[in-house]
Amino acid sequence: MPHQGWVDGFGRRIDYLRISVTDRCDLRCSYCMPEHFRDYEEPAHWLRFDEIERILRIFASRGLGKVRLTGGEPLLRGGIADLAARIKRLPGMADLSISTNGTQLLKRAQALKDAGVDRLNVSLDTLDRERFASLVRRDVLKQVVLGLEKAAALGFGKIKINMVWLPETSAAELDAMIDFCRAHGFILRLIETMPMGGTGRAAGHASLQPTIAALRERYGLIDGVVAGGGPARYLVSPSGDFSIGFITPLSQHFCETCNRVRLTVDGVLHLCLGQEDQLDLRALLRGGASDEEVIAAIDAALLRKPHRHEFGEKPMKLVRPMSKTGG
Numbered sequence: 001m002p003h004q005g006w007v008d009g010f011g012r013r014i015d016y017l018r019i020s021v022t023d024r025c026d027l028r029c030s031y032c033m034p035e036h037f038r039d040y041e042e043p044a045h046w047l048r049f050d051e052i053e054r055i056l057r058i059f060a061s062r063g064l065g066k067v068r069l070t071g072g073e074p075l076l077r078g079g080i081a082d083l084a085a086r087i088k089r090l091p092g093m094a095d096l097s098i099s100t101n102g103t104q105l106l107k108r109a110q111a112l113k114d115a116g117v118d119r120l121n122v123s124l125d126t127l128d129r130e131r132f133a134s135l136v137r138r139d140v141l142k143q144v145v146l147g148l149e150k151a152a153a154l155g156f157g158k159i160k161i162n163m164v165w166l167p168e169t170s171a172a173e174l175d176a177m178i179d180f181c182r183a184h185g186f187i188l189r190l191i192e193t194m195p196m197g198g199t200g201r202a203a204g205h206a207s208l209q210p211t212i213a214a215l216r217e218r219y220g221l222i223d224g225v226v227a228g229g230g231p232a233r234y235l236v237s238p239s240g241d242f243s244i245g246f247i248t249p250l251s252q253h254f255c256e257t258c259n260r261v262r263l264t265v266d267g268v269l270h271l272c273l274g275q276e277d278q279l280d281l282r283a284l285l286r287g288g289a290s291d292e293e294v295i296a297a298i299d300a301a302l303l304r305k306p307h308r309h310e311f312g313e314k315p316m317k318l319v320r321p322m323s324k325t326g327g
């Protein structure tokens with residue numbers, strides 16, 4: 001009989017794993033990675049593909065059906081399309097998605113599509129070339145937009161555009177971003193900045209709630225549901241031709257319905273994005289643990305999964321930048 005699935009200490013069903021396949025990145029988004037960041041994980045510590053596959057088989061045996069590859073920039077990991085194809089072949093793997101900054105999409109979108117990747121989330125905070133270059137510290141807006149258009153032409157399902165909501169500047173970018181997403185059939189998602197590392201804290205924070213109210217009014221949007229929508233709350237146009245999502249970890253968190261854990265490139269299972277609680281799976285795997293021993297360790301770890309993040313109460317808590325855990 002199939003196992004009924006992994007449930008944490010608060011009764012939440014855990015059926016979603018986010019895997020950071022690299023902590024390296026070709027951009028330096030101001031709210032994410034410090035400009036001169038060098039503190040990368042040693043290659044000898046990176047989980048190999050066979051190790052990732054083994055961990056996923058174990059999770060799949062307990063009902064995991066949803067995986068996201070992230071980073072750093074996941075498309076920089078050599079052989080990423082091969083890894084995606086291996087993951088898609090696992091039993092019960094219903095939904096494989098990737099979060100990317102889009103710089104490599106023009107080159108890699110076809111291979112990812114062929115590998116069976118179901119969905120893409122692409123980060124894009126502005127359509128203004130100069131502003132983009134100063135935000136990500138590289139002049140690559142055109143490359144990202146061409147990559148996005150290529151992915152759309154290949155028929156990836158609804159592509160989501162992740163826009164981090166920066167207090168000083170994002171409001172002025174919003175109309176252009178909405179027009180762009182409408183024209184291309186992308187789903188725009190606004191994300192409140194999280195105080196991850198010094199960079200995340202320096203970005204400041206503004207609640208999205210006033211923007212949600214204003215957009216509802218202005219475009220006549222109504223509450224809606226989007227497939228694979230995760231913790232975002234969505235508003236849709238009455239005709240259904242446009243959706244916009246809001247990820248509001250600070251102004252309205254969704255921790256009660258959290259269904260995920262995260263694996264970093266060094267093989268550490270992070271039980272909560274906003275906490276330090278973790279389990280070193282690499283040590284177990286490389287120490288010769290059997291599948292039963294790994295399962296027992298995950299069973300015990302899930303009972304320690306924190307109830308919620310404390311971004312609001314303890315903003316200084318996390319030293320790791322978002323690029324380490326993968327958002």
Ligand code: SAM
Binds near residue numbers: 070100162196201327
């Ligand atoms: N490099 C890929 C990308 O940019 O999509 C994947 C990794 S990135 C860390 C994943 C997501 O985290 C991106 O959408 C990014 O905008 C978001 N992110 C990074 N730092 C953040 C922060 N301090 N607060 C909120 N979101 C953040």
Ligand code: SF4
Binds near residue numbers: 028123323
């Ligand atoms: Fe790189 Fe993504 Fe972080 Fe930007 S948000 S620095 S693209 S990992």
